[in-house]
Amino acid sequence: MYELKINGRTYRVSAYEDEPLLWVIRERLRLTGTKFGCGMGVCGSCTVLIDGKAARSCLVPVSSVAGKEILTIEGIPENHPLKKAWIEEQVPQCGYCQSGQIMEAYALLLENPRPTKKQVIERMSSHLCRCGTYNRIVKAILKASGGKT
Amino acid sequence: MITRRDLIKMGGLTLSIMLMPAGYRLLKAEEVPKRYAPNLWINLSKDNVLTVFVNKSEMGQGVYTGLPMIIAEELDFPWERVKVQPAPAGKPYVDPKMGIQLTGGSTSVSNMYEILRLAGASMREMLLASASKKLGIPKEKLIAKGGYIIAGDKRYTYGEFSELANKEPLPEKPRLKSPQEFIYIGKGVPRIDVPEKTNGKAIFGIDTFEEGMLYMVVERPPYFGAKPLKVDTSEVKREFPQVEVFTLSSGGVAVCGDSFWTCQKARQKLRVEWSESFVKGWKDKDFENFFLSKLKDKGQVVKVKGTPQKAYEESPIKVEETYIQPYLYHATMEPMSCLAWLKKDECIVYAPTQSQTWVLESAKRISGLPESRIKVITTYLGGGFGRKANVEFVAEALEASKKLGKPVKLIYTREDDIKSGYFRPYSATHIKASADKEGNINSLSFKIAVQPLLNGRASVEGVENMFYAIPNLLVERVDVELPVSFWFWRSVGSTHNAFSIETIIDRIAYKAGKDPAELRLKLLKDNPVAYRVVEYAMEKSGWSKNFGKGKAVGMAYHYSFGSHACHVAQVSLEKNKVRVHKIVAVIDVGPLVVHPDLIRSQVEGAIAMGLSMALKEQVSFKDGGVENTNFHAYQILTAEEMPQVEVHILTSKREMGGVGEPGLPPTAPAVANALLWGYGIRINSLPIRL
Secondary structure (H helix, E strand, C coil), X not given: CEEEEECCEEEXXXXXXXXXXXXXXXXXXXXXXXXXXCCCCCCCCCEEEECCEEEECXXXXXXXXXXXXXXXXXXXXXXCHHHHHHHHCCCCCCCCCHHHHHHHHHHHHHHCCCCCHHHHHXXXXXXXXXXXXXXXXXXXHHHHCCCCC | CCCHHHHHHHCCEEEEEEEECCEEEEEEHHHCCCCCCCXXXXXXXXXXXXXXXXXXXXXXXXXXXXXXXXXXXXXXXXXXXXXXXXXXXXXXXXXXXXXXXXXXXXXXXXXXXXXXXXXXXXXXXXXXHHHHHHHCCCHHHEEEECCEEXXXXXXXXXXXXXXXXXXCCCCCCCCCCCHHHCCCCCCCCCCCCHHHHHCCCCCEHHHCCXXXXXXXXXXXXXXXXXXXXXXXXXXXXXXXXCCEEEECCCCCEEEEECCHHHHXXXXXXXXXXXXXXXXXXXXXXXXXXXXXXXXXXCCEEEEEECCHHHHHHHCCEEEXXXXXXXXXXXXXXXXXXXXXXXXCCCEEEEECCCCXXXXXXXXXXXXXXXXXXXXXXXXXXXXCCCHHHCCHHHHHHHHHHHHHCCXXXXXXXXXXXXXXXXXXXXXXXXXXXXXXXXXXXXEEEEEEEECCCHHHCHHHCCXXXXXXXXXXXXXXXXXXXXXXXXXXXXXXXXXXXXXXXXXXXXXXXXXXXXCHHHHXXXXXXXXXXXXXXXXXHHHHCCHHHHCCCCCCEEEEEEEECCEEEEEEEEEEEECCEEEEEEEEEEEECCCCCCCHHHHHHHHHHHHHHHHHHXXXXXXXXXXXXXXXXXXXXXXXXXXXXXXEEEEEEECCCCCCCCCCCCCCCCHHHHHHHHHHHHHCCCCCECCCXX
């Protein structure tokens, strides 16, 4: 049994020791906004924040995050500038990778509230989007951070 | 499942669109014959909400927005009060032009545009008629606008008259808006699915649950064309006694357990002996040699015009090339996933599918139940690109649920997904082309060896039907048989054929020292729409000042799925790596632009996928199976590699074209042509490797 703090709430859940946090969040706790994409930390669809840092939840064993603060897409308020910019720029197409993209952007802005376009592109290049929404993602992040688009 | 009775019970004003032998017809709910159901239901409720039951799959292309928007336009209804529900699968929802319920071929909006407008306009007139009776005010003095009936200084919501309006007869010839009156068409509305896709609330196939469900993963052979011979579960059973293992008719071995992670752990203990296969042991080179050898086989002549061989021999400029293009993986970000529950007298399937009809067929076959006992729930699709019109994964989940008597959720891991195949087919193409000394192409002989889709129609897609006026033409195909499964992939045949044809045109122009854009204009002189698309791309890209030998700027034009597209790419080489800086894209979509931003986003996306194909993608083989089984090795385009994209939309008086696919085919050849003019590099196989 593990005690997880997710989006400010405490969940008690039983899982395998080596079970990736992703599957616990998604399938056991049914917070399905966090997505499975590759299972090896390459695509970024499963990105969550652990103690304020972006992490690929498909690589994080659930046993390693007890007591840590986990933030998922569901925990970011709907009126957050990033979510608003995402809607204004009409970023998503299929939408599947977008939770991970937004979580990475959220972590980036925590570390660097005014990133340059180059910094945004560099950081977001670790996330895959098959629909090709990249340019809109960059625009939305710059918009949310008040930077030059 | 929504039935006719449910809709009548919902109250308000309900109309339906049904396909009759003479075409689409608009019907009132109670006029729908009992044993039939319409293709689309539209309901305006008492509380003034418009709900549209859409018979298409939303996979990112915006169909949940595009179709309802057209109804809301004629109804003159506020967009924020419009809702969408996926229509349940069944005969009534079959797409009339395709004969099955399928989202593909870039056809959704173009097929339904007129009837959707008629539906909205009819509802508006029925509301006006009923309001006139209730208020005792002549119809001419009432205005229906923005969801309100306006009578002098008073206004009432449409919803207030919806029940009464439902008793009105359908107007015979409702007045349609003139384009000047449009509030949405040509301008667009915010996508209906964007807020929930931004908040993590959109439900995809992988996000569905049923109480007491089991999970399932499928172990696949290490090489294509093999079946399990012997399945040794002894180690699995020792550690995971509850886990069930059995073979599936797809050739995979199912591992079912109480959680996804249980299944993943259990499959590590599984020992499967696989049968032999024709391609066992094959590497990339073996595929290449095999396809090249097939080019020597006698082909089927698809089209012949004039005397191509004679023209070739007599011409001063000749080009002969052989192209190799690999198998491509769809890489939908959501891997195949499905939840099926086959009960004794009922079957429920949650699927991210592009083909509800084929899901239904599978469910009928596996369950033995009649259609009326099967409920197919279409979820959002985390990417489709053609792959999710294949329903093998759905059949696998159904088979497992039947065997275990429980709801079963199947999840393909990324490795399982890529190993499951159904790739964009591999192809080898041989082309001989000739021109007079001005570079005017006077002959083209095209021969392709490829696994045939659509009875071989896809093999020659974009060549056999091209608009270039080439007097002597030969198109041949060789149908290849191999145990590697193949399937549709965003504009499929046009992906490989546009690449070979469009690069050949530039090779001819390069040899003749002529401008390839001018050459295309000459070849397209008989098609004013195509001509204008190329001309417009020249203008918008600043062709005359940017193009030239030594400048890495390239163009490609292609017609597919009813639309013409022409791209101009600006490219450079940085440390032997191709860098694409900008793509100017022009697309002609036919008579009108329904939703400009949906078109723009589709073209942006198609260009991203086309570039990915040009620069990075290839399914590579080891021992007859996929070697690059995850994104670290099967790499797709990233944000860093995404160029600036400028999309220009043109219209022309003709049938409406599609927008999901046509932006893809010209991308790779435009880049390759830029490399030819800028650096003298000839690309004959993809992805581009320098």
